[in-house]
Amino acid sequence: MASSPVYINIAFEDILSEAVINRLLSQLWPEAVVYKKFHGRGSGYLKARLQAFMKSSKFIPFFVLIDSDNEGCAKRLLDNLVKRTPPSNFIFRIAVHEIESWVLADFENLKKALNVKSGRCPSNTDSIMQPKEYILDLARKSGSNSIRKSLLPIRVGGATQGPGYNSVMVQFVSERWDIGKASFLSESLNRAIGCLKAAREKRL
Numbered sequence: 001m002a003s004s005p006v007y008i009n010i011a012f013e014d015i016l017s018e019a020v021i022n023r024l025l026s027q028l029w030p031e032a033v034v035y036k037k038f039h040g041r042g043s044g045y046l047k048a049r050l051q052a053f054m055k056s057s058k059f060i061p062f063f064v065l066i067d068s069d070n071e072g073c074a075k076r077l078l079d080n081l082v083k084r085t086p087p088s089n090f091i092f093r094i095a096v097h098e099i100e101s102w103v104l105a106d107f108e109n110l111k112k113a114l115n116v117k118s119g120r121c122p123s124n125t126d127s128i129m130q131p132k133e134y135i136l137d138l139a140r141k142s143g144s145n146s147i148r149k150s151l152l153p154i155r156v157g158g159a160t161q162g163p164g165y166n167s168v169m170v171q172f173v174s175e176r177w178d179i180g181k182a183s184f185l186s187e188s189l190n191r192a193i194g195c196l197k198a199a200r201e202k203r204l
Helices: 015-028 043-056 074-081 100-104 107-113 131-140 145-151 165-175 187-203
Strands: 006-012 032-039 062-067 090-095
Touching (some): 006 015, 006 043, 015 032, 015 062, 015 165, 015 187, 032 043, 043 062, 043 090, 090 187, 100 107, 100 131, 100 165, 100 187, 107 131, 107 165, 131 145, 145 165
Parallel strands (some): 006 032
């Protein structure tokens, strides 16, 4: 017999983070149905609303995901932002240093998706200060002209990414990203997976 749906609110910085949340929920909490979305367009809005999100989580679960943005220790940042024990329905996780570190952690599948033959697998993607740049460097080695045009900036000094960066990365996360493999190379992702599993167990 199928479990009843569990409605959940989600808050995130950008569409790649949204895709990551959706993938995590589909894999780890299949009963979860997204009720409301809060798109922060950066972390400032989300940090300012954390207390309101925590209060709302008393009525409906909340999953908030932000980047640490090189602000030091993720645990210290989390403690500074969430100053008291949060409600059990409030899941707040931090990707170190950017959400791309979680995506990059499924390194072999990402290489295949970008049509890259060479490239050394990092041992810990959380230690990469600019994981998006790491991905763009991989794209420069791509055997696909379409991938290079989509992901790479058109000119130096212009946009930091190509016009199709988000669509390519979102498609990869939605269709090919293996969270089990990725969890071995990103401790912050592994902790997020543990939190989601624990939250689901409380509901079962």
